[in-house]
Amino acid sequence: MSADVGKREAHKIATRRAIQSAADALFEHRGYAQTTVRDIADAAGVTERTFFRYFSGKEALLVQDIEAGIPVLADEIRRRPATESPLDAVENALLVTADRLRETQPNLSWLFQDGPPGPKLAKSSPGLLFQLEQAVAEALADRMESSRPLTDDAEFEAQVLARCAVAALRSTGIRRWQLERRGDTGVSETRLLAQAFAIVRRGGPADRRPRR
Numbered sequence: 001m002s003a004d005v006g007k008r009e010a011h012k013i014a015t016r017r018a019i020q021s022a023a024d025a026l027f028e029h030r031g032y033a034q035t036t037v038r039d040i041a042d043a044a045g046v047t048e049r050t051f052f053r054y055f056s057g058k059e060a061l062l063v064q065d066i067e068a069g070i071p072v073l074a075d076e077i078r079r080r081p082a083t084e085s086p087l088d089a090v091e092n093a094l095l096v097t098a099d100r101l102r103e104t105q106p107n108l109s110w111l112f113q114d115g116p117p118g119p120k121l122a123k124s125s126p127g128l129l130f131q132l133e134q135a136v137a138e139a140l141a142d143r144m145e146s147s148r149p150l151t152d153d154a155e156f157e158a159q160v161l162a163r164c165a166v167a168a169l170r171s172t173g174i175r176r177w178q179l180e181r182r183g184d185t186g187v188s189e190t191r192l193l194a195q196a197f198a199i200v201r202r203g204g205p206a207d208r209r210p211r212r
Helices: 002-030 037-044 048-054 058-079 086-102 108-112 118-123 128-145 152-181 189-202
Strands: none
Touching (some): 002 037, 002 058, 037 048, 037 058, 058 086, 058 128, 086 128
16 A cells, blocks of 8 residues: 555656646746646646646746745855845845856746746745745844844844845846847846845935935
8 A cells, every 4th residue: 555655656746847847948948928838738748637736827837946945045144244234145145046046947037037027926826025035034134133132123124124135136137137128138147136236225316305
């Protein structure tokens, strides 16, 4: 009986991997928008009905490996030198992990392959951007707590900075997509990321006054 169970589990794992591999190849060659569930199922050698036993839709295929990279980024933020500011720690952690995460198939940049990822993220499970914000906020809070007690204000500071950092990352992806649509295929993600974080740090013109 246990042998039968083992075979069934092995078959499920193999089927899941076949579907994921087929989707990865199709997303890379055709693009996310041009790939249908039927395309993926056909390439994996399964029926659409079987596909939906394993995945809720093609959105799930796009984000599940990306989700696995979030803890990697959070751990790198925690390891950054204590002398770095929170935003510096996040930016440098992104640069350190970028090559590693880019090798993941699919990777974060694929969210922007066919344009801003609003619709895709809205269907992801459960809120990829929210997961990323939470992980970054917790990592920043841990950094703060290592040198001083974590007050409510400090926790809120970590949350705000995390959301600003994620906004910079998201803006980098969208900006790269915009430039590539204009024909600028040589754009540097590193340069765009540095520019985005610089804008967040600057916060706009120094002489701007808040409206009352």
